[in-house]
Amino acid sequence: METLRDFERDLEEMREYYSHGKTKEASWRKSQLKGLLTLLKEKEGDILNALKQDLGKHQVETFRDEIGTLIKTLNLALESLRGWMSGRKAKLPQIALLTRLSLEPMIGALAAGNTVVLKPSELAPASASLLATAISTYLDNKAVKHLTPVTLELGGKCPAVLDSLSSSWDIKVAVKRIVYGKFGCCAGQACIAIDYILVEKKFTRTVVELMKSMIKEMFGENPKESHSIARIINKQHLLRLKNLLKNPHVDASTVFGGSVDEDNLFIEPTILVDPPLQAEIMTDEIFGPLLPIITLEKIEDSIQFINSKPKALAIYCFTKNKTLQRRMISETSSGSVTFNDTIIQYAADTLPFGGVGGSGFGRYHGKFSFDTFSHEKAVTRRSFLTEFWFRFPPWNNHKFQLLASTLNYDYLGLVLVILGLKSYRQGLNDI
Known part of the structure; x- marks a missing residue:
């Protein structure tokens, strides 16, 4: 176990290395990015196995969410590095990064010429162990240290607003994307996964039946036997989720799923309708495969409901109503707003990714990562x-x-x- 003194010693070594100016050289930055790219390609199988071991994630889901997007971002950084660096006077500070599993912020930090302290989550031991050995092999170990894993997580309750839309086809597409954005995204264990849905009361039965059908289509009649849905990361988190359902009023609101297999760290995709708003399932971030549906008299009331909660990392709004779209943008505050889909904003290097208020601070992705981890210095002559x-x-x-x-x-x-x-x-x- 690393002590605070060990951490301070490592940090001082990195400051000393940084002071020599090597990290400011374009060649050094490019070599580190290439090393990280090589790591991802050569260790792809190990990464897939580590996340299978930690979360039960299917290889396709892991490549989609982890490896593929990182490779895409690394290629962008390598292609654009000279342009990002040119014509700018930048103060390149020492950066200590606190991350979970994603290496993406590290790409921007290295591209900006920083040294990095990388701390994966201790809740994913197989993935953390893999990074501990691979990072020192593929990157400059004087600039990149792997220390005792810690967790820093900013997220929040990300709502999905579902309008009645105009056709049965639109509704089916919307529900399919919602089911994917909740249960198909690490079984809801992602900071940008949908936390709850807001729908008009008259539309509820239709939504529930479509969701049941879509869950069976994606994960089969018995999702526990499916390899396409992840498991809960550990026993502690499984028990936390199980306790959310213990409230008798919450349990009474369950209309689908709810079974728990502690031995296999599995919770069935679960749908609830109007659980008590004061219950923990509606006050705390769920971070698992439990999906409450909150009914409203009219969909426009969703704005007031969202604003009554802490600021979300993401809002997903399914509507063709341009007025509602404009109001959702101008009258709510969140890290991002996505219309008529889920999760896709995370894959876009052209968009900044980050929270606001309690859901986080700062932003990264593509060029935004470079800007976040560098300082544009004003020079006057x-x-x-x-x-x-x-x-x-x-x-x-x-x-x-x-x-x-x-x-x-x-x-x-x-x-x-x-x-x-x-x-x-x-x-x-x-x-």
Whole structure:
């Protein structure tokens, strides 16, 4: 177990290495990014197995959510690095990153010329162990340290707003994307997974029946036998989720699923309708395969409901109503708003990813990662040939008139004041 003293020693070593300036060289940055890319390609099988061991994630889901997106981001960083670096004076600070499993923030930090302290979650021991050995092999170990894993998680309750839409096809597509965005995303154990759904009361029965059908289509009649849905990460978290369902009023609101297999760390995809709003399942982030549906008299009430909760990392809104879309953007606050789909914002390197308020701070992805982990320094140069003499003391009315004309962008007035043809202010006492 690393102690605070060990951590401080490692951090001091990294500061010393950083002070030599090597990390500022484009060649060093590119070599680290290439090393990380090689790691992902050569250790793909190990990564797939580690996440299978930690979470029971299917290989396709792991490649989609972890390896594939990282490779895409690394290729973007390698192709764009010269452009990101050119023409900018940047102060490149020492950065200590606290991450879960994703290496994506590390890509931006390395591209920006930083040294990195990488701390995966201790809740995923197989993945953390793999990173511990692989990082030092493929990257410059003087710049990248792997220390005792800790957890830092900012997320929140991400709502999905489901309008009645205009056709049965639209509704089926929406429900399919919602089921995927909840149960097909690490069984709900993702910071951007849907936490609850808001629908109009009259539409509830239709939504529930479609969700039941879609869950069976994706995960079979007995999801516990499916390899396409992840398991709960450990016993502690499984018991936490199980306790959310123990409230008798919450249990009474369950309309589908709810079975728990502690030995296999499995919880069946579960749908609830109108659990008590004061119950833990509606006050705490769920982070698992439990999906409450909250009914409203009209879908426009969803904005007030969302605003009554802490700011979310993501809002998903399924509607063709342009007015509702505009209101969702302007009248709510969240890390992102996605219309008519789920999760896809995370895969877009052209969009910043991050939270707001209690759901997080800062942002990364693509060029945004580079900007986050670098500092754009303002540099000003002046010639000695010209001087704005009226900016210096001693002060008098004439200098005041010149300054007032300049700062009011009254350039004609400035010329007239210089020529003595205009007084910018009348009756001003001498200073």
